[in-house]
Amino acid sequence: MCSKRYLTDKELEEALYDSDLYMDDINLDLQSSDSESDCETRVEKQVDANDGNLANSRKSLLEYEESSSADETDSDDDQDIVIPARNTRRRPRPLAKIDKPKSDMKAPSGTVWKKSPMMQKRRFAANVMKTAPGLKQGIKPQTPLEAFRLFFNDITIELILLYTNQKLQAIKDTETRSSFLQKSRNFQKEEILGFIGFLITAGAYKDNKDPVDEIFSEEGLPIYRATLAKHRFLLLLKCIRFDDKNTREDTFPKFLNPSESVVIDEELITFHGRCKFRVFIPTKPGKYGIEANVLCDSENYYCFAVEPYAGKCENQPKGYNSGPEVVKR
Template sequence: MSQRDRNICRWLEESDSDAEDQRDEPELPNEDCSDVEDVPLDHVIESECQSDSEIDVDELCENNDDGDVPVDDQSSDDDVPLARYRNYFGKNRFRWSSQPPVSRSRTLQHNIIHQPPGLKRNFRDVLNRNTKPSDIWQLFFIDDMLEEIVKYTNEKIIKIRPNYQNQTCVHDLDVMELKALIGMLYYTAIFKENHTHYTCWYSTDGTGREIYRCIMSKNRFEILLNCLRFDDASTRDERRSTDKAAPISQLFGKLIQNCKEVCSIGSYACIDEMLVVFRGRCGFKMYMPKKPNKYGLKIMCMTDARNGYLVDGYIYLGKDSDSQGLPDEYQRLNKPTQSVLRLIASIEGTHRNVTTDNWFTSVELMKILKQKQLTLVGTLKKNKREVPPQFLPSRHRDVGSSIFGFTSDATLVSYVPKQNKSVLVLSSMHHMPTIDPQKQKPEMITFYNSTKGGVDTLDQKCAIYSTSRRTQRWPMAVFYRMLDVSAANSYIISNMNQAQRKVPRLNFMKQLAKELIEPHLRRRVNQFGLQRDLQNAIRRVLKIDEEPRSFSAGSSDKLETRKTCSTCDPKKKRKTFHLCFQCKNPICVECSQKMCISCRDKL
């Protein structure tokens, strides 16, 4: 055999041995790509993860036993195509696979919802052809809540009553008048006059509104707003030692409980904070610079992600208030995680999805929600230790590109909306690297955008028709927001009524306010000593005929007995001459010949 033939045989033997060595290398299955493992140090990229800034990724180590990416000593990760990575590792050695897990079912179990949305069984008979807005509203503000407000308000009225010489405006409050007061506040929301001083409403020069004078007097409205109370003042100091929101926490808790019992939300829930505007003195007032009003009381809310129905919430009272009512094993968790666990108590085990922003989202929360049979979708902060360096902003990544990391339970995507920027979204609901063909974005991004605005929708509804007024008492600020939320939830439920046509929200609010004030108006129209023009105004609002007057048979419009003119100033003491042929009120010669001044002005 020649030297050339011997060289060819030796080359063939070496190539066969290399092929056998490559076939003997074990491959990492997709199911084994989750959680934190003890990985050799040469697989971990040690670098400082900075959020929302450009990060230079360190060099990979030379010795790569798993055969991930062979690199030279002087080549950086930015020069290596990301598609060649088999695994990505975070700072705490949390491993993400570049390949999605194998799906063995068409629809995963955690995406199947068994509880239908809408009114719950005990309240379905409320919606029918004869349902009124006030019937739905009273599902949230039940009579027990109104009676408590009446009870504690009357205690305050009794205390201040000796300070008034005229006792006509400091009489006790009842449920009917309280509903009229709430209806009056809803009218201020409809007319956008909630920030107008109430003295302007009662002007008789044509600039005021007649409906306010019909409901109650100016002095009575002022007294009721000053005297409204929602708890027992004698035990308030004792309860404040454990509950900073003691003046209204009991009433607020009953409203939230009613929201849970009345309606069931859809498949997607949203958790976020709501800021109630308040600039007075309060121990737990918050400053949130990204909010339009910046100062106020923060309420943590969980709503339906589609329509904004409030299903749960609590008033944030400062540090360590998120863990109230949670078991002992949850006391050491992060504060945002405790807040979510406190809000999802009513939907545990329902296979719903919870959408959160980057303040709440974490791998820790995702694992706990999985145990409670819930999924999580939310943006993730870039400084989390589970985020690999390859997912951070980089000038070498193209605009519109995406990187996916998978575990057996969750998926992490890094999307580049613009140069040197990246958005991280964590999801335990999605498990495939699906791209939306229309928007050219990952499906996780489009799903998050469609479900992130549940609390913002509710906040917008409360801002459009707001009953809030300037006040120095923070319980009143919370009470105004409770009225706005109850009206918004009532409108959402009214749209579920198949027996009636959907009406605009403005018409719904008008009908609700009218139904709340109507019983009080029917009682007030016959009140002794009420001015005649005010009685006629109330009758016009109620759409009833004016009270007829009896005259002797055969008598003409001439008066047999002389009386004071009904339209002139009583101090002038002008004697009447005949009756107005239109309103039948006694008038004097100074008014007109056959018609009083008020009737003539109307014409």
């Protein structure tokens, strides 16, 4: 059987100069299923028709194969080239062009966008931090418990215990029919410490969003059941109070300096109970709650101050709850 035939001058010209003809087309033309005798007959007719140009055709074919193999070798060394599908035209992809603005752009709000980046100038003295962020000078706790006791010292724990027991007594006076509340004893100092440690552990293990029944089940961590009983934990969660209603003393700013990355933003604390300044924000997940302005440090995720939004009050000056006034306070 004959597997190849010689190309005519026209076919060689198309193979050498026409970019739309690919090697797949040439290989398909070269393949033949005719017999050896038929192939020889066609070769003889081709020689007669081309006036004895068989040698020139064979030479051109060899030159084309050598040039094609050399191009493939060079392209393989540089990068991998994907040959497009048969009977498709390769079109160059247009490059993306970005029109540079010729002048500064000004938004409807008055914001001006510069054509070129602004040069960094010397920082104003009011924006220079004169204290290092983190713990203040002279405060060096050696253990996590010592760091915890800086903020929750004996005086703070005693105050929390006092206000929590006052809340418990107020609930007893209101719900006189509940035998469980009437038999409940006052909380102790160890229970307050255990309750705070319970909350810190639940947050560290990301169990703070789990149901209470699941936390105290056999599948939960044993440290939860060893710290507090379930009914005692729920009662303490209901009665816990950290300050007096008449005073708002905060111990945290005494030991910690904020960094340069201080942020003020609004937060909606979800609440569905009765409250005169409860707000409704449909864009929030909880929708109902108490809105508060929060001052936080975005580097160490520390909350320095929280101010609830109580709406318009008679004893407050005009613009008291506006953005600039909140930032100044």
